[in-house]
Amino acid sequence: MDTRVDARTGRGPLVEEVRLTPVLTADPPLLNAHGVHQPYAARLVIEVVTADGTTGVGETYGETKYLGHARALADALPGLPVSDLNGLDALAESVCGTGKGGGTGTGDGDGADLGVDVGGLRGVQTADKLRLSVVSGFEVACLDALGKSLGLPVHALLGGRVRDRVDYSAYLFYRWAAHPGTRGETDDWGDALDPAGVVAQARRFADDYGFRSFKLKGGVFPPDEEIAAVRALAREFPGHPLRLDPNGAWSVETSRKVESELRDVLEYLEDPALGTPAMAEVAASSQLPLATNMCVTTVPEIAEAFTSDAVQIVLSDHHYWGGLRRTRELAAICRAFGVGLSMHSNTHLGISLAAMTHVAATVPGLVHACDTHYPWQTEDVLTRRHTFRDGALEVSDAPGLGVELDRAALAALHERWLADDGTMRDRDDVAAMRVARPDWTVPRTPRW
Numbered sequence: 001m002d003t004r005v006d007a008r009t010g011r012g013p014l015v016e017e018v019r020l021t022p023v024l025t026a027d028p029p030l031l032n033a034h035g036v037h038q039p040y041a042a043r044l045v046i047e048v049v050t051a052d053g054t055t056g057v058g059e060t061y062g063e064t065k066y067l068g069h070a071r072a073l074a075d076a077l078p079g080l081p082v083s084d085l086n087g088l089d090a091l092a093e094s095v096c097g098t099g100k101g102g103g104t105g106t107g108d109g110d111g112a113d114l115g116v117d118v119g120g121l122r123g124v125q126t127a128d129k130l131r132l133s134v135v136s137g138f139e140v141a142c143l144d145a146l147g148k149s150l151g152l153p154v155h156a157l158l159g160g161r162v163r164d165r166v167d168y169s170a171y172l173f174y175r176w177a178a179h180p181g182t183r184g185e186t187d188d189w190g191d192a193l194d195p196a197g198v199v200a201q202a203r204r205f206a207d208d209y210g211f212r213s214f215k216l217k218g219g220v221f222p223p224d225e226e227i228a229a230v231r232a233l234a235r236e237f238p239g240h241p242l243r244l245d246p247n248g249a250w251s252v253e254t255s256r257k258v259e260s261e262l263r264d265v266l267e268y269l270e271d272p273a274l275g276t277p278a279m280a281e282v283a284a285s286s287q288l289p290l291a292t293n294m295c296v297t298t299v300p301e302i303a304e305a306f307t308s309d310a311v312q313i314v315l316s317d318h319h320y321w322g323g324l325r326r327t328r329e330l331a332a333i334c335r336a337f338g339v340g341l342s343m344h345s346n347t348h349l350g351i352s353l354a355a356m357t358h359v360a361a362t363v364p365g366l367v368h369a370c371d372t373h374y375p376w377q378t379e380d381v382l383t384r385r386h387t388f389r390d391g392a393l394e395v396s397d398a399p400g401l402g403v404e405l406d407r408a409a410l411a412a413l414h415e416r417w418l419a420d421d422g423t424m425r426d427r428d429d430v431a432a433m434r435v436a437r438p439d440w441t442v443p444r445t446p447r448w
């Protein structure tokens with residue numbers, strides 16, 4: 001019997017089993033407004049096995065607070081048709097909670113606002129966003145399984161690709177050569193702590209991967225030093241799209257000063273100031289577009305930000321927006337308001353990069369290269385790493401995501417997670433900074 005599609009219901013095969021594998025993947029000592037990356041970052045690999053013997057893979061954040069929801073959803077999912085993605089959303093609401101008191105499972109189900117996530121780097125943390133971040137990994141795994149089952153690539157399930165390649169930008173970080181303390185892997189990038197170091201890093205990104213757009217993670221040094229670094233990049237790469245992102249570390253006044261000094265070389269300025277009202281003040285006098293992955297990260301934040309013209313580009317992230325279909329919904333809302341769309345990235349593995357590439361391939365009018373941390377990740381759970389050519393990834397037409405799990409690599413990264421005493425399982429850039437600077441505390445905002 002053909003179990004791919006049920007002739008009576010028109011639905012895909014039923015989910016039989018869900019496997020969750022939390023992992024710790026090596027992360028370099030990348031600096032940001034809050035501190036430094038820990039030596040290892042937690043990710044969760046989700047496998048959905050269906051009745052026709054297909055396995056789909058997805059990936060999302062792996063911190064402890066995500067795992068509780070993921071376990072509840074994994075227990076509830078068997079029996080649902082893998083094509084029933086609206087059913088997946090509803091199921092997640094019932095087992096994880098909605099932020100409106102509707103939850104019966106591990107979700108806290110009350111009080112939408114849980115504060116900010118990882119020191120605010122991922123924006124506000126609400127009960128809904130937590131659930132959506134978990135759902136995103138399951139949705140990708142279901143789409144991968146369904147695509148494999150039907151012999152179709154994920155982009156086809158989203159309506160089909162409108163481009164053959166997706167452009168990515170080089171994500172430049174101030175960084176140390178090695179992690180302080182006793183833990184962590186080493187790499188051969190060396191440090192980058194001044195304009196010359198930033199330019200050398202960008203040169204390597206350009207030579208090795210062909211990236212043409214460059215984003216510098218700022219908010220690390222006083223603004224004048226970061227302005228000098230961007231100026232140095234503009235001299236080395238004249239005419240290339242450049243971005244600077246201090247993660248809201250500047251006051252409105254400082255943001256305006258930086259904007260006026262860099263408006264001739266930047267493509268956009270990303271989250272110069274914290275929160276929609278401050279962004280709107282900066283935007284009012286800015287000749288540069290402002291981009292965000294901090295003040296617009298949930299649907300309820302859209303109306304104020306768009307109607308006050310606080311942001312001109314939203315950096316979507318399918319993890320916290322709730323998956324690939326919701327990313328396309330966000331894209332439609334952005335189009336309606338004349339707001340641009342591109343993509344944000346945290347530390348992630350190749351499964352998420354494949355998912356980002358599939359959805360990006362289907363979004364019309366994607367004119368800005370997407371962010372990705374992937375080149376910083378020396379480890380992966382795939383049998384074949386993604387290869388950037390001319391700063392872009394080819395859109396795969398293989399069934400599903402077009403990636404294959406490397407079970408030995410997955411097991412090794414899971415072993416590391418099991419062996420960890422808990423310090424690396426929850427991202428804490430402030431604690432990681434304290435290893436080098438015991439007096440380090442959460443920087444006040446705005447810092448400059």
Ligand SMILES: O=C([O-])C(=O)C[C@H](O)[C@@H](O)C(=O)[O-]
Pocket residue numbers: 030031032121122217245247293344345346347
């Ligand atoms: O604002 C951004 O682009 C990010 O939040 C990306 C990452 O979180 C980045 O800041 C990091 O990992 O340090």
Ligand SMILES: [Mg+2]
Pocket residue numbers: 245247270271292293294344
């Ligand atoms: Mg950002």
